[in-house]
Amino acid sequence: MEPGDMLVESRMERKKRETRQKIIKVAMDLFQKQGFYDTTMEQIAEVADIARKTLYNHFPVKEAIVDEYVRGVSKEFAQEIIDSVKNLPDTKARLLAALDKAYAWVEINPEITGICLGYRFKNMCHGSAYNEGETGTQRIMAEIIRYGQETGEIRRDISIKLLVLQLDILRGTVVMGWLGDKSKYKLRKEIAKIVDLFIYGAVDRQESQAKAGGAITEE
Incomplete structure (x- = not known):
């Protein structure tokens, strides 16, 4: 050339x-x-x-324009959010702070968010080739999880890509439920529960701690 x-x-x-x-x-x-x-x-x-x-x-369609707009917005604030949470004490605190900021924008822009997510899910369900690259929020989560693995907080035998995918599925389900009926729950509070579930799993920690305490007392 x-x-x-x-x-x-x-x-x-x-x-x-x-x-x-x-x-x-x-x-x-x-x-x-x-x-x-x-x-x-x-x-x-x-x-x-x-x-x-x-x-x-x-x-090809109006929804694709909205999708690219949302991707642009999320990429713009990605680095700012990463920089603002990196000094927090642990992975849970970083994820909570980062996603709280991200979903503050979602709460202000529910219609745009709904159009964007609907378009993405439609493409995935129809098996369309849909690979527009990493979103800003996915980048934020990947960076936080990567740091968590480096510090030993997050297990390293599962890839960052798979862990981000798990969070994507959880948060996507929560957001779609909220968009369907905003009176059901407070979006950012529900996202906080998702972070807790991601970090600790479905075990009732209070119940487990109570049982452990009872076992020690009996001994």
């Missing part, structure tokens, strides 16, 4: 990125002004001043 070819390729990639960013901004503005379901792909293309074919080349 000639140097000139590399320059042309770089310009093409930059233009592609700028077009995607423009589409996301225009679409999110329209969703906010007139609602997600009242906005069409044709309107997005018209306001963004691009051909409909160009829009569909970047995003």
Whole structure:
């Protein structure tokens, strides 16, 4: 490949990125002004001043635009959250603080979150090739778990990827339940229970401690 070819390729990639960013901004503005379901792909293309074919080349459906927007938001605050929790005393405290901050945003943006999660679950259930890379929240959890393994708090015989997946399944179930009926429970309090379950398992620690104390007394 000639140097000139590399320059042309770089310009093409930059233009592609700028077009995607423009589409996301225009679409999110329209969703906010007139609602997600009242906005069409044709309107997005018209306001963004691009051909409909160009829009569909970047995003097949409106939900894909929302998904990329949410991914961008989560990646923006990922490093900030990681830096803010790394000095906390243990893995549980780090996960609690990190996820509390992440889900504070979710509580403020339930509709966007629901659209995004629905799109992801739909793709997974249909067996579609859906690999958009690590989300910001997944990166946060992976970093916290990695540090926990390094310090000996978290078992090392299970991969970080699998541990993050387990947390993903648990927190995804909680969020979808909350989105279906926000009166059922406080989202961040339920997420805190999920962290406790992840760290300690399903054993009732108070009951176990009481039994252990009783056994010592009998001896």
